[in-house]
Amino acid sequence: MIKITNESFDLEKEFKFVSSDINGAYSFFLGTVRSDLSSLNKKIKGIYLECYEELALAQLKKIRSKALYNWKLNECLIIHRIGKLDLGEKIVLVITASSHRTNAIEACEFVIDSLKIDVAFWKFHLLNDDTKEMVSQKNLDNEKMLKWKDIIN
Amino acid sequence: MNITLKYFSWIRVKLKKSHDLIELNQKTNLKDLKNKLILKDPIFQEIFEDDSVKYFLNLKEIDDENHTLNNGDILAFLPPVTGG
Numbered sequence: 007m008i009k010i011t012n013e014s015f016d017l018e019k020e021f022k023f024v025s026s027d028i029n030g031a032y033s034f035f036l037g038t039v040r041s042d043l044s045s046l047n048k049k050i051k052g053i054y055l056e057c058y059e060e061l062a063l064a065q066l067k068k069i070r071s072k073a074l075y076n077w078k079l080n081e082c083l084i085i086h087r088i089g090k091l092d093l094g095e096k097i098v099l100v101i102t103a104s105s106h107r108t109n110a111i112e113a114c115e116f117v118i119d120s121l122k123i124d125v126a127f128w129k130f131h132l133l134n135d136d137t138k139e140m141v142s143q144k145n146l147d148n149e150k151m152l153k154w155k156d157i158i159n
Numbered sequence: 160m161n162i163t164l165k166y167f168s169w170i171r172v173k174l175k176k177s178h179d180l181i182e183l184n185q186k187t188n189l190k191d192l193k194n195k196l197i198l199k200d201p202i203f204q205e206i207f208e209d210d211s212v213k214y215f216l217n218l219k220e221i222d223d224e225n226h227t228l229n230n231g232d233i234l235a236f237l238p239p240v241t242g243g
Contacts, residue, residue, distance in 0.1 A: 061218050127242025128168035140169050143239035
């Protein structure tokens with residue numbers, strides 16, 4: 007299941023969606039809005055997430071398919087919020103379900119690493135003076151993705 | 160023919176709009192379009208000089224400037240993504 011939404015989500019409800027007695031392991035990744043500093047050392051009060059929804063859905067579908075295939079998952083759920091989010095709010099949820107833990111854990115990491123560099127979302131910091139500041143892509147995110155190159159078909 | 164341009168992130172902020180509908184001659188390619196847009200607004204020069212900007216035509220990435228555009232195409236200009 008893939009969802010892009012401007013509404014929050016309930017972890018227990020989403021877990022019920024992937025829950026099944028064929029699974030012996032689940033891995034969760036939950037990304038939230040942290041209290042951060044802007045590039046000019048100003049405290050942020052939240053974030054704004056922009057999205058090219060048609061493209062992002064197609065890209066997420068491709069990532070999910072790779073995760074399902076390469077780690078023999080039984081289910082993979084990806085939810086990503088868009089719009090204005092306050093500090094502490096949930097941004098993104100990935101749940102992978104498989105028979106054994108290693109597959110679920112690795113696949114979950116692959117999905118969030120891929121999402122960070124390959125899906126059409128853009129983050130802006132919302133500052134206290136009501137201005138927005140674009141968040142730049144981190145080199146670390148690109149470097150992390152390299153480790154999956156030889157593993158993924 | 161008409162094609163839709165979509166702008167995201169800093170490109171949308173710089174241009175102060177999220178999209179454009181533009182009229183082009185038949186058999187226009189991406190390179191011709193870029194030249195036309197630079198004449199229309201010099202901000203496009205900065206966009207096209209940025210190697211990190213990707214071009215998606217009808218949801219598929221293109222990097223060939225000779226790629227021919229067709230009536231009804233949707234071309235999106237995408238800076239590096241920062242979701243998650």
